[in-house]
Amino acid sequence: MLPLNDVVHLAVTGIAQGCAYGLIALGFVLIYKATEVVNFAHGEFMMLGAFAVLAFSEALGWGFWPAFVLGCLSIAVVGYLVDSQIMRRIIGESQASVFILTVAFGFIFRALAGMIFGWNTRSLDTPFDGKLAIGSLVEISYDRLSIIVATIIFVAAIYLFFSRTRFGIAMQAASQNQLAAYYMGIPVKRLVSMTWAIGAFIAAAAGALLAPVTQIDTTIGLLGIKALAGAIVGGFGSIPGALFGCILIGVIEPFADYYLPGIKGVSAYVVMLVVLFVRPEGLIVQTYQKKV
Amino acid sequence: MSGPQRLSVRNLSIEFGGVHAVEDVSFDVEPGETFAIIGPNGAGKSTIFNLISRLYEPSAGSIRYGEQDLLELPAHKIVHVGIGRTFQNIELFEQATVLQNLLVGRHAHMRKNPVSDFLFFPGVRRREIAHREKVEDVIDLLEIAQYRDERIADLPYGARKNVELARALCAEPKLLLLDEPASGLNNEETDDISFYLEDVKHDLGVTLVMVEHDMKLVGQVADRVMAINDGRLLAIGTADEVRENPDVQRAYLGVAE
Amino acid sequence: MQFLFKTAYNDDIRFLARTGEKVRVALVMILLLSAPLVLQDYYLAELGLMMVYVIAGVGLMVLTGHTGQVSFGHASFLGIGAYTHSILLSYGVPFTVSIIITPLLAGLIGMALGRSASKMHGFYLAIATLAFGILIETVFGEWASLTGGYMGLAVPSLKVFGVPLTQVWQQYYLDLLLALIVIWGAANLFRSPTGRSFLAVRDSELSARCLGVNVEWVKIQSFGVSAAITGLAGALLAHHLTYLAPDVFGVLESLKLMLMIVVGGLGTILGAIFGAIVVSILPVGLSFLKDILPPSIGQTAGIEPLLFGLIIVLVIVFEPGGMYGRWMKIRFFFETFPYYRKSSFVRQKSYLKTERMR
Numbered sequence: 056m057l058p059l060n061d062v063v064h065l066a067v068t069g070i071a072q073g074c075a076y077g078l079i080a081l082g083f084v085l086i087y088k089a090t091e092v093v094n095f096a097h098g099e100f101m102m103l104g105a106f107a108v109l110a111f112s113e114a115l116g117w118g119f120w121p122a123f124v125l126g127c128l129s130i131a132v133v134g135y136l137v138d139s140q141i142m143r144r145i146i147g148e149s150q151a152s153v154f155i156l157t158v159a160f161g162f163i164f165r166a167l168a169g170m171i172f173g174w175n176t177r178s179l180d181t182p183f184d185g186k187l188a189i190g191s192l193v194e195i196s197y198d199r200l201s202i203i204v205a206t207i208i209f210v211a212a213i214y215l216f217f218s219r220t221r222f223g224i225a226m227q228a229a230s231q232n233q234l235a236a237y238y239m240g241i242p243v244k245r246l247v248s249m250t251w252a253i254g255a256f257i258a259a260a261a262g263a264l265l266a267p268v269t270q271i272d273t274t275i276g277l278l279g280i281k282a283l284a285g286a287i288v289g290g291f292g293s294i295p296g297a298l299f300g301c302i303l304i305g306v307i308e309p310f311a312d313y314y315l316p317g318i319k320g321v322s323a324y325v326v327m328l329v330v331l332f333v334r335p336e337g338l339i340v341q342t343y344q345k346k347v
Numbered sequence: 348m349s350g351p352q353r354l355s356v357r358n359l360s361i362e363f364g365g366v367h368a369v370e371d372v373s374f375d376v377e378p379g380e381t382f383a384i385i386g387p388n389g390a391g392k393s394t395i396f397n398l399i400s401r402l403y404e405p406s407a408g409s410i411r412y413g414e415q416d417l418l419e420l421p422a423h424k425i426v427h428v429g430i431g432r433t434f435q436n437i438e439l440f441e442q443a444t445v446l447q448n449l450l451v452g453r454h455a456h457m458r459k460n461p462v463s464d465f466l467f468f469p470g471v472r473r474r475e476i477a478h479r480e481k482v483e484d485v486i487d488l489l490e491i492a493q494y495r496d497e498r499i500a501d502l503p504y505g506a507r508k509n510v511e512l513a514r515a516l517c518a519e520p521k522l523l524l525l526d527e528p529a530s531g532l533n534n535e536e537t538d539d540i541s542f543y544l545e546d547v548k549h550d551l552g553v554t555l556v557m558v559e560h561d562m563k564l565v566g567q568v569a570d571r572v573m574a575i576n577d578g579r580l581l582a583i584g585t586a587d588e589v590r591e592n593p594d595v596q597r598a599y600l601g602v603a604e
Numbered sequence: 605m606q607f608l609f610k611t612a613y614n615d616d617i618r619f620l621a622r623t624g625e626k627v628r629v630a631l632v633m634i635l636l637l638s639a640p641l642v643l644q645d646y647y648l649a650e651l652g653l654m655m656v657y658v659i660a661g662v663g664l665m666v667l668t669g670h671t672g673q674v675s676f677g678h679a680s681f682l683g684i685g686a687y688t689h690s691i692l693l694s695y696g697v698p699f700t701v702s703i704i705i706t707p708l709l710a711g712l713i714g715m716a717l718g719r720s721a722s723k724m725h726g727f728y729l730a731i732a733t734l735a736f737g738i739l740i741e742t743v744f745g746e747w748a749s750l751t752g753g754y755m756g757l758a759v760p761s762l763k764v765f766g767v768p769l770t771q772v773w774q775q776y777y778l779d780l781l782l783a784l785i786v787i788w789g790a791a792n793l794f795r796s797p798t799g800r801s802f803l804a805v806r807d808s809e810l811s812a813r814c815l816g817v818n819v820e821w822v823k824i825q826s827f828g829v830s831a832a833i834t835g836l837a838g839a840l841l842a843h844h845l846t847y848l849a850p851d852v853f854g855v856l857e858s859l860k861l862m863l864m865i866v867v868g869g870l871g872t873i874l875g876a877i878f879g880a881i882v883v884s885i886l887p888v889g890l891s892f893l894k895d896i897l898p899p900s901i902g903q904t905a906g907i908e909p910l911l912f913g914l915i916i917v918l919v920i921v922f923e924p925g926g927m928y929g930r931w932m933k934i935r936f937f938f939e940t941f942p943y944y945r946k947s948s949f950v951r952q953k954s955y956l957k958t959e960r961m962r
Contacts, residue, residue: 093727144921150726151674155866156920158676158859162913166906174906273906283731291728321742324735331732332720400814426816440807442871443800446616450797451804455816457797461825464796465789471796472617479613518815 057313063193065309071199071268073305074206078261079282080297081209082254087291089230089250092142092153096161097258098279103164104130104259105271106172109179119182127259134255138248161276169273179266198267205264206298209257213294226250284327351378351521351554352413352429359398359408360578368394370578372408376522381548381555383565385589386575387599392558393435395575396524400432401425412522426455431520433511435527435558439499445510446495449482452517482517488550489513489543505536509543516547523547525557529564541567562600574599617795636780640773648772649844654884655779656840659786661864661876661883663833666790668862669871670799671826672806673721674730677737678861681831683744683853684710685838686759687751690848693760700765706839707832714831718824737858744850756849759842779840786833790873793829802826806871863912867919869928878927886912 057065082097108126112119137160145153183197217223229236229243236243262275269275282301289300304323311322354376361369369391376382384392397403399410401422410417415428440448457478463471486492489509494502499510508528515523528544529537541564547553548568559565565572565586572589574581576599582592589595610616620626640648664678685706692702717736721729745754752758762769762778769775793799804812805822813819842848860883868879890911897907923930 093730141917141921145924149870149924151668151672151730151870152866152920152924154674154676154727154730155862155916158862159913159916159920162859162909163917166908166910166913169906170910280731280734284735287728287731321738324738328720328732328735328739331724331728402810402813422813423816423818426814432814434811438808438811440804440811442807443803447800447803451800451812451817452815454797454801454804459797459801461793461798461829464793464798465829467792467796471792472614475617475796476613479616514811514815 065313066306067193067195068199069306069309070302071195071202071305072308073285073302074202074298075261075265075268076278076282076285076301076305077206077298078202078209079258079279080286080301081213081294082258083279083283083286084291084294084297085213085250085254089226089247090142090146091150093157093283094160094251094254095154095157095283096164096276096279097254098276098282099161099164099168100130100134100255100258100276101262101265101279102271102273102276103133103168103262104255105179105262105266105275106168106177107259108263109177109266109271110172112179119180123260123263126263127256130259131252131256135248135252137255138251139244142251143244143248165273165276172273174273176270176272178270179263181264181267183264183267198264202261202264205260209260210294210298213253222246222249281323284323288327288330351552352415353377354399354430354522354554354556355409355411356395356399357409357411359395359405359410361394361398361403361405367578369398369405372575372578372580374573374580374583376554376556378521378554379548379552380570381544381557381568383569383572383586384556384558384575385560385562385565385572385595385599386581390575391578392575393526394578396432396526396556396558399425399430399524426518426520429519429521430524431515431518431522432524433515433526433528435530437507437511439507439511439514441500442498444496444498445491445502445513446482448499448510448514449485449517450478452485452514453478453481455518481519485513485516488516488546504531505533508532508536508540512540512543516551516553520553522554522556525555525559527558527560529559529561537561537564540564544568619791619795640776645772648776650884652772652776652779653841653844654880655776655783656837656844657864657880657883658783658877659840660834660837660861661868661880662786662790662873663830663835663837664861665865665868665870665873665876666793666802666833667826667830669865669869669875670794670806671802671823673718673823673826674726674733675827675830675858676730676734676862677740677855677858678733678830678834679853679855679857680737680740681710681714681834682838682841682857682861683740683848683850684713684831685835686842686845686848686853687744687757687838688835689839690757690759690842691750698766699763703836703839707836710835710838711828711832714835715824715828717831718827719820721827722820722823734855734858737855741850741854744853751850752848754850756847759846759848762843775843782836782840786836787873787877790833794873798825859912863916865926866916867926869926869931872928874931875926875928878931882927886915 079097079101082100083094086092086094086097104127107129108122111117111125111129112122115122141156145156181198181201183201186194186196187200188194217227225236225241226246226249228239229241229246233243258279262271265275269278281304285301285304286297287300288303289298290296304326307326308322311325312320315322356375357373359369359372360367372391372395374382384395386392394403398405399417401417401420405418412428412430417425417428420428440451443451458474486495489512491506491509491513494506494510499507502510508531512525512528525544529540532540544555545568548555555568557569569586571584572586573583574589574592574595576594581594581598582589584592590600620629639651643651660678660682663681664675667673667675667678688709689702689706692705693699697705717733721732724732744751747753748755762775764778769778794803801812801817801822804815804817805819805826809819812822838853845852864879864883865876866879867882868877869875890908893911894907919926925932
């Protein structure tokens, strides 16, 4: 039996990890709600974001925050371009083709990142040094805390954006019926690309914030698949659901790894498969029945 | 499958999250008759069909076909009882040819065994030819021979409607649920449909239940009519009786000034 | 313009009704059968490997192309086939018995997966099969007592009816024979009720149900048939690899299989064959590209996945029908010359959310 200190420690780091998954999942869900496309390569935006922030802080010698903003913005641009140049051309194709396309993106991004930034592990200096202690039980490092805080900020921002701004409401309309939205004069294509940009931005931010914990190399994007698993566990159609699922997985993982060492690394998938087996539509049902 | 039976619907209800799509609807369809269901859009007509096809689960009520309680059966067993249907928005197999669609229509009568199919035993070939002959009879009836090898995705709307009907007929149903068979068709095509339906009724002895908006078609082919509004029954009777009914006129047909 | 006048229903059922088709197939068969006379051992072995991938491709195509069930972990069935076959052989089970049991076992596991997956659609299905693939790879690695774990497993040598097949051409004919049987069998499936029910489930589960198709059972069957065929490919693959390791059957391999059927053309057996050809030629093509590219680009570690990914993207964006689609357009061009019209192949797209629901 684990001592209480360790339990709390594992749980807290698990929450932080889950939030990191959640930030990636946020982007997934946004893109999915807008276009029904699941971007398998979303984790790579996270990886690219980390590298971009690293590049800006090293190349320009600027502090963390300017590099952070610029890095994330640059990846947002990449996201916008991916949609406007490629995804737009294949609107309406079969879902299988679209999945495979996004998986292929993953390969391309990983390879390009390696070729541009090198294949070695790099580290990023962030202003989040040190730990925060609450009582004698809870101790969390500031960099992990930053992820949790960032998650709260982004979720709140997204919520306000979609429910209060014209842009957000227009996006909701487009996500329900693209053709009708067109007729209403909504620039659907641009909105969708913006969605990709926002999703990419958030993932990039997650990458930069997670850098102190995982270091930066070309494989960190594969976290995205676990984020996908988490989002499915919680229910893919809703942001709170996806977040919940991701945090759940984030917390379960360290405990599963401790008690069942054979499961190392795949506990996220086991949980996901169990959930899918029991509730194939996800824990929070969001599928639509076709109206005939 | 035995001869045509009576379809009995009693107190059928279903709600979707608080909305009573169908509320306490009861009606009978006698074997061999043509029964039309009319009403404004959203009245619940297609929902009734989906309930009979067992695509939805009712919250109350019963559906019997002859002695068989349909609520005991899963959706894919309904055709074995003798009930077929077409869909309002055409649910054909888009990537397949007309012929393949029609042959799937015979599925209820086919023996399917992956092993013998993989090895294509002689019996498989024989049965394929037998089914093909049946399918050709339907093709002749609905005059779609020229489309046999075309993919559905390449066909014009009117042709698709005919294929949809043909596919349902290939299952040799005793009762056919037709969801807006004439929607989207011009006058000529609608006349064709009414002739085909008459043929189906008289040559094949099929009971027809159809949801329709085209009152002329309803007047031509229907023996009895049921009017629905807001999920509730307004009137049942002959076409004339229902047409004269003031509730129906107010809700749907329009009152003459 | 070529017209086909049919006089009997058998003309529709028969595989090669047109003279053109018969000639083409005959030519290909002559080439394939005489390959050992012409090709050196290295290329012959590659050709045999291509045959194995044809089998694997057909296996995946049945599930994804014909039944519409995306499977992102299909290499796991290759692995199941490879490991099962090798383990059985190492216990002294004769080849002819193992080559029957292995697909059966793979098929059963496939059916189990199918049963769990039958309620899932779209990307839920994709991610679930991906997770399945990852799990199986982990099982291969962790169950060391059976599979040799991460250290790997040596494959017993190839012996059919007690006769050791040490020559490359012998193994080639074995691969070719089984590939032909699988192609023939799969093609049979799709001119018979079982295969048609697969197509029905792909295109419209709803109306399939109303026509009497038990959709869940069809999916289970499709997973089973697909897994069995892919398991067979795995068994043959083992004899090419001669040494098995878990990561050979991981996500990258699953992706290679997916690439095969997408590039080849979803929904046709010919597409699987095209895809296998492309995937087999890919390494050769890649090393060729590496040579002609400037060294700074050509020799870096990431160049292969990059080119991999680029090819997939280019094919999906510009020719979603895959090689098969391109082939049909070329054939159509020649058949209808000079009346060819590009607009005959306008893409059908679905924009409404509800339209894309199943």
